[in-house]
Amino acid sequence: xxxxxxxxxxxxxxxxxxxxxxxxxxxxxxxxxxxxxxxxxxxxxxxxxxxxxxxxxxxxxxxxxxxxxxxxxxxxxxxxxxxxxxxxxxxxxxxxxxxxxxxxxxxxxxxxxxxxxxxxxxxxxxxxxxxxxxxxxxxxxxxxxxxxxxxxxxxxxxxxxxxxxxxx
Amino acid sequence: xxxxxxxxxxxxxxxxxxxxxxxxxxxxxxxxxxxxxxxxxxxxxxxxxxxxxxxxxxxxxxxxxxxxxxxxxxxxxxxxxxxxxxxxxxxxxxxxxxxxxxxxxxxxxxxxxxxxxxxxxxxxxxxxxxxxxxxxxxxxxxxxxxxxxxxxxxxxxxxxxxxxxxxxxxxxxxxxxxxxxxxxxxxxxxxxxxxxxxxxxxxxxxxxxxxxxxxxxxxxxxxxxxxxxxxxxxxxxxxxxxxxxxxxxxxxxxxxxxxxxxxxxxx
Numbered sequence: 001x002x003x004x005x006x007x008x009x010x011x012x013x014x015x016x017x018x019x020x021x022x023x024x025x026x027x028x029x030x031x032x033x034x035x036x037x038x039x040x041x042x043x044x045x046x047x048x049x050x051x052x053x054x055x056x057x058x059x060x061x062x063x064x065x066x067x068x069x070x071x072x073x074x075x076x077x078x079x080x081x082x083x084x085x086x087x088x089x090x091x092x093x094x095x096x097x098x099x100x101x102x103x104x105x106x107x108x109x110x111x112x113x114x115x116x117x118x119x120x121x122x123x124x125x126x127x128x129x130x131x132x133x134x135x136x137x138x139x140x141x142x143x144x145x146x147x148x149x150x151x152x153x154x155x156x157x158x159x160x161x162x163x164x165x166x167x168x
Numbered sequence: 169x170x171x172x173x174x175x176x177x178x179x180x181x182x183x184x185x186x187x188x189x190x191x192x193x194x195x196x197x198x199x200x201x202x203x204x205x206x207x208x209x210x211x212x213x214x215x216x217x218x219x220x221x222x223x224x225x226x227x228x229x230x231x232x233x234x235x236x237x238x239x240x241x242x243x244x245x246x247x248x249x250x251x252x253x254x255x256x257x258x259x260x261x262x263x264x265x266x267x268x269x270x271x272x273x274x275x276x277x278x279x280x281x282x283x284x285x286x287x288x289x290x291x292x293x294x295x296x297x298x299x300x301x302x303x304x305x306x307x308x309x310x311x312x313x314x315x316x317x318x319x320x321x322x323x324x325x326x327x328x329x330x331x332x333x334x335x336x337x338x339x340x341x342x343x344x345x346x347x348x349x350x351x352x353x354x355x356x357x358x359x360x361x362x363x364x365x366x367x368x369x370x371x372x373x374x375x376x377x378x379x380x381x382x383x384x385x386x387x388x389x390x391x392x393x394x395x396x397x398x399x400x401x402x403x404x405x406x407x408x409x410x411x412x413x414x415x416x417x418x419x420x421x422x423x424x425x426x427x428x429x430x431x432x433x434x435x
Contacts, residue, residue, distance in 0.1 A: 035292025042214060042289045045280035073411045075418060106275015106290065106297040117255035117272045121386070121393050124278045125254035 026103055034106070053100035061093025065134065068141065084145065091138040097131060170245070170264040170363065171309065172331035173318055174338055175238050177368040177375075178348055179325035182207065182221055182236040186317035186326065190219045190240075193305065193316035213239060215291040215300040219317060228350075228370040235368065237375050238317075238326070241266060241287045241302035242355060243363035246384030252282035257299075264331065264363040265304035273299060284359055284380050304363065331363060338367055360384030 025037040034040060038049045064086035071079045071086075102108040114128040184207075191198070196216040201209040208223045219240035226233050247266045250258045257272035258279055268288075275297060279288045291297035305315035313319070314328040327334065335356055342349045354366035358380045368375060 030295050033291065033293045033295050033297055040292065042212065042280065042292075043286065045277040045290060069407075073407050073414070075411070075414050104276075106277070106299075107273065108275075110274040113255045113272055113274045117257070119251075119253055119256035121251045121390055122254040122256075122278070123389060123393065124252060124276060126393065126396055128254050 029103055034104075050104070053104055054097055057093045057096035057100060059093075060096070061090040061134070061138070064088070064090030064093065065138065087138060087141050091135075091142045094131065094135045094138055098135065101131075170262070170331045171304075172264060172329065172334050172363045172365055173315065174327045174329070174334040174365045174367065176325050176327070176341070177235050177237055177366065179323050180221070180236045180238070181323055181325075182223060183322065184221050185320045185322060186238060187217070187220050189316040189320035190302075191217070193308070194218060194303070213287065213289060215289045215297075218300070218302040222376070224370075224375050226370050226374045228374065233370050235370055235375060237366070237368070237377070240317075240364070241304065242285050242359070243302075243304050244359050244384075245361040245363070246359070246386045248282040248284060248359070248385040248389075249279035249288055251386040251389045252278045254278065261306060263304075263306070263309050265306040265309065267303055267306045268299055268301065270298055275299070282385075284378060284385055331361075331365075334365055338365055341367060357382035360386075 029037045038047075040047050040049055067086045068083045068090070071083055101111060105111060114125070114132070119125050190196070196218070199210050199214075199216060201211075203209075204211065206223050208221065210217055210220065213220060219238060222237045222239055224233075224235045224237070226235060243260075243264055243266045245260075245264075247258065247260055250256075250260050250266060253273075254276060255272045255274060257269045258266060259269070260266050275290075277288075277290055277299070279299060280286070280290060288299045288301045290299055305313070305317075308315060318326040318328040327337075329337075335353060338353045338356075342351055342353075348369055350368050350371050352368075352372065354368070354372045354377055355362040355364050360383065366372070366377070373379060
């Protein structure tokens with residue numbers, strides 16, 4: 001029997017609605033500036049805004065990242081099946097962080113300045129480096145799934161070889 | 169030689185010419201303000217107001233004082249904003265000014281959070297906002313001029329010069345008129361020293377000056393950031409170690425299992 005699935009269940013509809021609602025302030029931000037949508041001020045430059053837009057993504061990602069790391073390091077084969085969802089969640093988490101940054105930063109198209117202008121004494125520089133490295137690592141950890149889908153053996157073998165150092 | 173400005177609250181008459189001069193030189197737009205019961209306006213520094221005079225009516229030693237203070241970037245000797253900026257858009261120049269580079273900043277606002285005086289401001293109403301703050305007229309200083317506010321001050325309440333000389337002069341003023349001054353130079357030691365120095369007839373606490381210790385704000389940051397790499401290396405080593413041990417243990421137990429199996433077969 002073919003299982004019939006509603007391609008647009010209630011949950012998805014609600015979430016899509018929230019996403020569309022969220023797009024509206026995003027557009028307003030690019031027209032009228034951050035002050036119009038965030039209620040931040042010179043006295044509260046980060047506020048709740050940062051806690052929600054960035055740290056939710058980081059928190060979401062940290063769980064998956066750490067879990068995958070622990071499973072790989074302790075080499076518990078029993079838990080291998082949960083690695084993929086964990087990595088996917090973490091990867092999406094960091095993509096959310098970067099997406100949020102593109103809204104939050106005053107000059108989003110200068111985000112690459114973090115690559116070229118280094119101030120090693122800045123804690124936030126360290127955070128920027130972490131976000132960059134974690135995203136790359138997660139993308140690489142996630143990539144075998146894509147390679148497998150398209151049967152690309154060479155990159156798959158490379159990833160397998162560097163997997164453990166990568167996790168560390 | 170590090171330059172500085174000495175602000176003497178006993179000489180300031182609250183005319184706010186410095187505010188206007190600053191707006192003119194930096195080509196900052198005017199703000200619409202409302203009367204909120206004082207001559208002081210606008211209420212706060214913001215992206216188009218780099219300096220302002222604050223008005224205080226305070227009582228000290230049973231005497232009434234109508235005191236003014238000037239607020240702007242303090243241009244710290246060890247600026248927290250410079251240490252905080254992830255892209256190095258804020259720099260401390262040799263002349264003492266803490267300057268900001270539009271071409272590097274990407275608008276993360278970390279400097280605003282880091283500054284102990286709450287000085288850097290953000291263009292909240294712009295779609296592509298920058299950080300804005302007092303530049304110590306670094307452009308004018310480069311051309312051998314004083315900052316615009318100092319040039320315009322009619323009473324000599326602002327004095328521009330070498331920092332060490334100004335500290336000596338401030339001490340002398342306090343020694344010559346001990347009854348007119350509160351015995352403290354704000355900015356000499358605060359936050360590791362600032363390029364703006366203040367004299368006042370009343371304790372600085374009464375003028376809403378933040379009470380900041382003499383340790384530079386950046387010391388802890390540097391300590392913490394210096395530890396990052398060693399800690400990172402340590403964690404990586406520990407994880408590799410654990411992985412190696414776990415691997416080896418599993419191999420050994422597999423060997424043992426295999427031997428047991430072999431043993432069982434031979435029997």
